[in-house]
Amino acid sequence: MQPTTPVPFSAEQMKWYEQACARIDPKRLQDLLFALTDIHSPTGFARAASEFMVQHMNRIGMTARYQPMSFTSGNALGELRGSGGGASVLLYAPIDTHLECSEAEKILTGEGAEADLQPHAQRLDDWVFGLGASNPKGMIATLTEVATALIEAEVPLIGDLMLGMADGGMPVDIAARGHAGMSNGVAHLLNRGGYPDFAIVMKPWNWVYHEEPGMGWFKLRVHGTLGYAGVPRGTPGFRSSVVPAATVIQELEQWIIDYAERNTSGVICPHGWIAGVRGGDPERPAFPSAVTEIFFDVRVNPRTSPAEVKAQFANFVRALQAQRPELDLDWEMYGSVPGGTTDPQNWIIQSCKRGWEHLERRPHGTPDLLGGQTDGAALRRLGVPTARIGWPWPATGAPLPVAEGLGGMGATYIPDLIPCAQKILYALIDTLTRPRHEMGL
Structure with missing residues (x-):
């Protein structure tokens, strides 16, 4: 891996960044995560969760809309426009969960009595539990908190911030719901007004990745x-x-x-x-x-x-x-x-690495090899330069019983998410406060 390309912040950009970081509210993030986790959204059945997020994005000051795909399925897309002349960045996460927690799925999950396998939310101290509370809903809550902090800090954006969540992001094929899954929702989102210059996908593991299988x-x-x-x-x-x-x-x-x-x-x-x-x-x-x-x-x-x-x-x-x-x-x-890749020298990859290095205080280096598949591969295949950035996973020290192995991806320790939020904020200010030509656009 080549060293990260240095593009220092101006004094103004650093001031905006520090102001935005100061606006990150872990309690607010936890409240949103609890509410979203409490809305059951298995693949092909995410309408209620997506409509909830549309309402929430409108409340925080974005212009948001629901994109129906079927009677039970749809996406959420929000936008905050800058003054003009800049790039657009899509913060993206899927909104569907990989399980339904039905009786029929016990062949997959076992008895499924653990806290992370329940289709409703629980909270205890700084933790949130419930199906998908970590992946994908912890990602949605974190990205939304990033957008909220940026808005509240009144950072003078030139480019446009987009916040998108799509159904169908899980590696499944649900025939009974129109073959939902396998990234069907993210293509729908892009084809209906959600196509950005760059995308940032939040997913587990504390690295920046430019490609996925x-x-x-x-x-x-x-x-x-x-x-x-x-x-x-x-x-x-x-x-x-x-x-x-x-x-x-x-x-x-x-x-x-x-x-x-x-x-x-x-x-x-x-x-x-x-x-x-x-x-x-x-x-x-x-x-x-x-x-x-x-x-x-x-x-x-x-x-x-x-x-x-x-x-x-x-x-x-x-x-x-x-x-x-x-x-x-x-x-x-x-x-x-198919897998998808972005040129590792692309602006958004380098910007996310600069944010990562700013927080970690060390060179990014070569990440752990990756085998997990996400909608990031689809974004790249559809022509959107995309960076994947994450947090240490799985969370350790849970105060409630959680399933061994993958489980319900539903145990989230809120303090683990905050450094990732700060890294993404860095990349957004790095990208959305510059004219397009500085990023090669």
């Missing part, structure tokens, strides 16, 4: 024959699909590990995991399934197309069948989202 979703089927529990092993004409699937899973797990290593470049390590195995019928355990299906997600480096990933997986399946001719396999790629 996409996704490749695959199903691998192991074929056998319909069986019966009452027949002995070795009965002619019966082949289990379930037992050979155990072998396939081990081979696939190693391929995914090798795939990630082989396709690592830039700041992206495209991890993947087997998500599940499906076959048989719990109401008919006497009849072993003729097909066992394995499904998984591997991430797609921006320098690797989904078609190339598909070809790599096809090679794996061919080699596995050649090595084990007794296996009867077929497969399909049923989801694909």
